[in-house]
Amino acid sequence: MTDGISRFVYATYIRTTPEQLWAALTQPEFTKQYWFGVTLETDWKAGSPWKMVLPDGLVTDEGEVAECDPPRRLALRWRHLWRPELAAEGEAFCVIELEPVEGAVKLTINHSIPHPGAKLIEAVGGGWPRILSNLKSLLETGQVVLKSKPAG
Template structure:
């Protein structure tokens, strides 16, 4: 059987460097990720976690790969919902590349591809959860980088 996965692609009018900075800067992440703070130094082998505004840990993991501003891979596990924590670890790959052609933007955009894969079939509930979350988070990220404001508050 194949592992449960979710893939999302979006195009953002920005540079790879600005997108990388937005994905790894705690103050910026807080703006587009509904108040969540990211904690990591974003180096391979380093711990990674997402923390709610009230201090509860949302998710934990480890940076598996970091190639700024092109690729970030995180080993990821939910910590705050027992049924999702029981689903085990997943792997989130964020790939950033210059968009060769983006109508109306003169080619000045980046393609962000998020691939979130469960480590095992039992991870299906977690992949279902991120399938609903990533579109909102990435819509906020795109809006923030392009307009300075978020779509969903």
């Protein structure tokens, strides 16, 4: 991290099509199934606002759709709102890339923030693997692996 940026990068391979994975990432009725009831509310157009909404209506994160190129790439300006110590670190950037590979799709998440040692990156480093494990399992088997989100 000599560039002063904290990053979390995660890749997984999911036996599905880019179109099915894109739909799973962007349709609220689908995200609720693997993201512990969370929905992402937006129209998925570059420049549009987005927000992450818990089942009780609490908005935990928000930002702007920086880029939307279905079914290949989604980039989000990301502001955490819920935990004050994470919100204080400022705006993060999350890039989601889909790449067809041998009958599957490589899904890569690159979540970064220009803040060395960022607690936000530590938090997303615990959340993204749980969310993406559920997404992979749901698309491949019809069932999620984990029923509850981590504490905090």
